[in-house]
Amino acid sequence: MDVPALEVSGVSKDFGRIIALRSVTFAVQSGEFVSVLGRNGAGKTTLLNVISGISRPSDGSVKLFGTDPNDRVNKAQLAVISHEMFLYGNLTALENLEYYSRIYNVPDAKNRIDTVLQDVELKHRRFDLVATYSRGMTQRLTIARALLHEPKLLLLDEPFTGLDQHAIGMLITLLKKQKEMGRTILLTTHDLHTAAILSDRYLVISKHKIVRDGWMKNSSPDEIRAAFFSAEAGENDS
Ligand SMILES: Nc1ncnc2c1ncn2[C@@H]1O[C@H](COP(=O)(O)OP(=O)(O)O)[C@@H](O)[C@H]1O
Ligand SMILES: [Mg+2]
Helix, strand or coil: CCCCCEEEEEEEEEECCEEEEEEEEEEECCCCEEEEECCCCCCHHHHHHHHHCCCCCCEEEEEECCECCCCHHHHCCEEEECCCCCCCCCCEHHHHHHHHHHHCCCCCHHHHHHHHHHHCCCHHHCCCEHHHCCHHHHHHHHHHHHHCCCCCEEEEECCCCCCCHHHHHHHHHHHHHHHHCCCEEEEEECCHHHHHHHCCEEEEEECCEEEEEEEHHHCCHHHHHHHHCCCCCCCCCC
């Protein structure tokens, strides 16, 4: 079997007295679409930060394509879409994408920029300063920026939050396309409906642990909902 795209082994993370993750173990094979479900404070963002190498686990280890998340080769294979935009407000959308194309050595950058701008429906606004963008537009540009270098592994932290219905539909289409291209996708959400539409597999995090790891096609919506709400109210620090 090929080396997994992602391997999380016995990962725990605490911030002083606050526990964020407890002995989290799972692997994701290349091409899988996995949704990480959990309520506020469950540990979803912490998990993504540990996977992307932004944050170091207190215990356990993470491997991307068999190596450390902070290995240089992984930077080219990874996209992180989170609330941190990594965009420059004093540059236009086009200038931002040109800048990142250079950083990532994107081949045929002009065409690639064109494609991602079209994908997120921002081509007509490419000459405008990002500082003048609405929140949803900024978020769409963040997605374009993250996909620019055609990463093999996409990590998305609550990507639908703050998008209107139209933009949600656009992102769903975009993610389905990424899936068809064989990309591996891990996203966190508290929206069970969208998770059910998109993913092959779901993990439920509750009280900082994985309490369920299942296949969407084998689970009824009621089952998934039950796992999601299994934690007693107040146990997650929402
Ligand atoms: N940098 C930090 N310092 C202290 N506590 C943190 C930090 N980041 C997260 N936490 C805590 O870890 C727990 C999990 O948070 P988080 O991963 O953001 O949850 P989620 O994304 O599921 O809402 C929460 O109790 C949160 O307050
Ligand atoms: Mg979060």
